[in-house]
Amino acid sequence: MSSILFRLGRFSFRHKWWVIVAWIAALVITGSLVNAMQPKFSKDFELPGTDGGTAMTQLEEYFPAANKAQSQASTTVVIGAEDGLAAHTAEIDKLVTGLQGLPKATKDAIVNPVTAAAAAPQMASAVLGDEGRVGLITVPQAIDLMDVKLESKTELLDVLEKHRVNGLQVEATGGVMSAKERGGAAEMIGFAIAFVIMIVAFGALIAAFIPLVTGIVGVGLTMMLVTLSAEWISVNQSATGIITMLGIAVSIDYALFIVSRYRSEINRGGSREDAAGRAVGTAGTAVVFAGLTVVIAVAALMVIGLPFITQMGLGAALAIIVAVLAALTFIPALLGAFGRFAFSPRIPWLRHGDADESTETFGVKFGSMVVKRPVVFIVAGLAILIAAALPIKGMQIGMDTTTDDEVAAQELVAKGFGEGVAGPLVAVMHTDNGTIDAAANAAVTQIAKLPGVASPDALMWMGNGTTDPKNPNVGANSAIIQIVPKTAPSAPETHDLVEDIRGIAGDIEKQGASIHVGGQTAIMSDLSAKLDKALIPYLVVVVGLAFLIMIGVFRSLWVPLIGTVGFLFSVLATFGITTWIFTDGALGMIDHTKPIIAFLPIFLIGVVFGLAMDYQVFLVTRMREEYMHGMSAKEAIVAGYRHGSRVVTSAAIIMISVFAAFMLAPDTTAKMMGFALAIAVFFDAFIIRMIVVPAVISLLGDRAWGLPKWLDKLVVDFDIEGSKVRDRGIDETTETLVADAEALEAK
Secondary structure: OHHHHHHHHHHHHHOHHHHHHHHHHHHHHHHHHHHHHOOOOEOOOOOOOOHHHHHHHHHHHHOHHHHHHHHEEEEEEEEEOOOOHHHHHHHHHHHHHHHHOOOOEOHHHOOOHHHHHHHOHHHHHHHEEOOOOEEEEEEEEEEEHHHOOHHHHHHHHHHHHHOOOOOOEEEEEOHHHHOOOOOOHHHHHHHHHHHHHHHHHHOEHHHHHHHHHHHHHHHHHHHHHHHHHOOOOOOEHHHHHHHHHHHHHHHHHHHHHHHHHHHHHHHHOOOHHHHHHHHHHHHHHHHHHHHHHHHHHHHHHHHHOOHHHHHHHHHHHHHHHHHHHHHHHHHHHHHHHHHHHOOOOEOOOOOOOOOOOOOOOHHHHHHHHHHHOHHHHHHHHHHHHHHHHHHHHHOOEEOOOOOHHHHHHHHHHHHHHOHHHHOOEEEEEEEOOOOOHHHHHHHHHHHHOOOOEOOHHHOOEEEOOOOOOOOOOOOOOEEEEEEOEOOOOOOHHHHHHHHHHHOOHHHHHOOOEEEEEEOHHHHHHHHHHHHHHHHHHHHHHHHHHHHHHHHHHHOOOHHHHHHHHHHHHHHHHHHHHHHHHHOOOHHHOOOOOOOEEOOHHHHHHHHHHHHHHHHHHHHHHHHHHHHHOOOOHHHHHHHHHHHHHHHHHHHHHHHHHHHHHHHHOOOHHHHHHHHHHHHHHHHHHHHHHHHHHHHHHHHHHHHHOOOOHHHHHHOOOOOOOOOOOOOOOOHHHHHHHHHHHHHHHHO
């Protein structure tokens, strides 16, 4: 493989303008097609194969009006006053008038709860609670929930702020409150930090720009291709986030490795063209296998069985493939275009190029300490990770997606009406045998007896009968029952209630009908359960396939085993420290604690495992390369630090910075995601890859670099260290110089 990549790198360098034009043309053509076709991303959230997904499908089919109402933004405004809302009727009337003035608001549905309770005492408990100190105002707007923009939320918040007067507390939850700030700030911060780090890594401005240009072109092309595919297949808009994030991350990483190796090869001698070929033939081989590992990690998200996560994984895999192709072709072409100016202008106070073999860099000094006292470093590294993992015993998994600016409203609702009001369940029933009456009545009776139901006496069903508009239960073959739990939407007790309701399905089937439980709370419960069930199979698939690839890459059993076990330590430490901060509330970093979001564990494992194997490949393959070319096991480890530690450190800091930038977001969930990814990269890159793995390899010595004879015959030699191309272009130059010297001496 290294020979093929050598020729590819040299070809791209030699035919630089053709390669650059080809990449730009691909970007322009796909962009033009997107502009012409105007494909649209899907915004449907489907959970096929789950009871909640079935319920929502039936709701759409048998109750289209109710389904449409659920898809529209309906914000709950919660008001409270310690002296009773009746004392604030005038202020509430002004608030209602302000809410009725919101764009696309259904004015007739927005009423003063005090006035409504007086007009219909039998309905008072639905709008007034806590002995009249808490009230609810429903604010429906003809805005699709999937299309809610930040402007709608801002308009609502302005109205609320204006009417917080005379001790009246005014909060809101749901509906337009789900709107998020537009992304982009975190990415820009990440790009800025990455640029500064690459200036330090290369000591030159142009070389620092090259990975950024590659990242922008690669991610741009990927997003155009993904958007274009939406013309023919359903692609959920939520899948684009991970594609952009991972695309930027690996594009910069891979470009950093290729450019760094190119600089090293220039210093070794020969032409720049051959140096580019050697860089792609050596570091490029590592890029290919590192990319393959990440592709496996994200594409394996398909095992979960959720369409939007499958699309997320496949889109991210495409981003990785584009990043690898860009590193192998676009990077050498750009290096060829800049020629001798690639590493200029130089920053005078920064080191340029690799240190020579006699220079004692920090990486060399640290590597020497690791191989001298490996046990000390192994114990210290693992002790840090174990200590960080201890809080994992209190880890809670849930789907609490409440944003920070909704917390006050949720607390007020819980005070006046109970925690469950914020997340009602919807039971959907259907029969193909006559009417639903008997089955629906039986379901209401059984559900009312369940311990987790709030206000069981108020339970009732509504049918889809069409013969009598005033009584839709007449002649209905389907029914919906709205159930309010006693506990919060993300509480384990609410999940238990969902399963208890589903548990009566057998009795309902005996009456010729079916029952399924949906609504946002049930769907989040199903999503959490499905992700939890898929975690172990996903881990087995990803780690298993990556382990097999690593055997071929390193031609060793020990090195892949050490790297894989080390990753498990870093993951446990990440979950532990994230639980400590976000669930236990340690260090006061967040205002509102919450359980670990359900999709974080599987998402983190996929992303960080891929990046971890990147760093493993780029650091340890250089160790193997030096070992295969005659160094002792310990000398090879130190040489690996000399050539790889600065690049791997730079790449890891860039990733940590990109992820940590998301902690600047106002939402706790975004902060949790950013923190977990950043700390996971820190633990894995700096403790596992830079300390524990080299220390264990040092203990193993020569045994680390070998396979059993029977396995050695089965494993293909991928020449990951690039031995076939290591000296191409240098030997010929050396021979010419020697011949010239001999000729001069003869004269």
